[in-house]
Amino acid sequence: MHILITGAAGMLGRKLAERVARDGGLGGQPVTAMTLIDVVAPTAPDGVAGTATCLDLDLAAPDTATRLIDARPDVIFHLAAIVSGEAEADFAKGYAINLDSTRALFEAIRLAGADYHPRVVFASSIAVVGAPLPDAIPDDFHTTPLTSYGTQKAICELLLSDYTRRGFFDGIGIRLPTICIRPGLPNKAASGFFSNILREPLVGQPAILPVPDTIRHWHTSPRSAVGFMIHAATMDLTAVGPRRNLSMPGLSATVADQIEALRRVAGDEAVALIRREPDAAITAMCEGWAPGFQATRARALGFTAEDSFDAIIRAHIDDELGGRL
């Protein structure tokens, strides 16, 4: 089996490649070739069985998609995207990377002919919905995004369904919750604090909380996000039917819930490292974000996620801190 991962230098792409290498295959089948691409060359994970090809390629450039599809990957994980803030700051770039690159990839598959029918796992986002939002957003909630990023993801979802319906590939769109705890350095994304206020205190560092404790949001761990991708690549898709884009399970939690879980796992001294610096702009943005999803269909189809923030924090300690505080 040959798998292709776009956006493979990103956090999720890297962890997905590592998981496939560690598992030695996908769905019980050995992975004989892995193609990893990104705008900066990805790194092959340790322990890959078979060939690993790491390429710095811009999927928005002409012929990149055709070249990748010429190798006939069996499973394509399409994770490449620019993030919400950048898509909002640079309108043309957002559409070029997040929409046109996806369409180029889908078109390359279609034009490869009727004897090629890969599975395509697309990383979509909860940004496809827009406020006003109910506390538990149903699976059939309409997509009225309030960002260009969310618009681009919603358009790609529609394309994925149509290309699947027409028989060009077998697609599934995975609406990822906000991923928490993101490893690495604190970043300036507006949503970064959700991770910062846990990750930094866990290693004795201070962190800034710019919003009230009452802000509620929808989270999953990097480990669960990788699990969604693996399950999407290996499950029987006939059970999904024509509505191919699924809101993933996750954990609806307030900032207060996060902090209390940190206290239970790492004690009062960790919590004391969180410094409140209210930021009205970030707070206003948060209030428009999804507080939670029902994710009924995805759960019934076997997707699973953590059911407490304690479990999310422990997954981070296991996966990023060698299992110890």
Place this chain on the structure above:
Amino acid sequence: MHILITGAAGMLGRKLAERVARDGGLGGQPVTAMTLIDVVAPTAPDGVAGTATCLDLDLAAPDTATRLIDARPDVIFHLAAIVSGEAEADFAKGYAINLDSTRALFEAIRLAGADYHPRVVFASSIAVVGAPLPDAIPDDFHTTPLTSYGTQKAICELLLSDYTRRGFFDGIGIRLPTICIRPGLPNKAASGFFSNILREPLVGQPAILPVPDTIRHWHTSPRSAVGFMIHAATMDLTAVGPRRNLSMPGLSATVADQIEALRRVAGDEAVALIRREPDAAITAMCEGWAPGFQATRARALGFTAEDSFDAIIRAHIDDELGGRL
């Protein structure tokens, strides 16, 4: 005021141009210039005040959109599209005409600069929703189209909302019901019989009914569809908010309702001209179509349509048959 109509040689475009010419303006403002384009040259309506420019242009061709936008039309009615059957038969052409042309038009407006902010009225379709469907589809029903045409319209709706949100133009998407009674010759569109079974008997001609009398669908007259376009072009859009695509009002009626209205307006002899020739394929397609919409938002915003099939038939008699049977 300068108005641009794309798809102006089509039934709706032609009637819209005629209405504007007859009204002598739009929203109380004189129309000093009218640009009408289509892939075949449209005809200028009688009685146009100001200049009428009729052009055979392919909006999918490079630079067409830029050339049209160089003239800075104040109101753009974007009706150009290929129909559902053709978009399904020719996948690439459907995306080229129904998606890429729309995006080219939107991009030309964006790139014209910040001092240009036209109103854009986009003809969307009830095909943006897909079965299973409730009898009265709510305004916030999710868009899961089951045709490439519906997918293309749903994508254009998303683009329209995003370009509006970003301030590039002031857009509104009008989800048109099936238009009944379509004037002209019987056509082979799967939905054509809804019009054929009324239009033909009204002039003493036979018509074929391929589906059971119990089939329920969502209709509006050509006159009301033109009315939606005029209202969309002239209303205060601040009341619409960020959700810019509206399911229009219409009439939810069964084929039996249509036939009984025909009987009331034109008598038993007209009804006797309808010949039942059941077609399983057309019936199966109909069963996937929208039976009706709530259209709560559109009604509250002042859009109106017929509330009986008698009224729809009488509008046809007035507008197409000189007011007499």
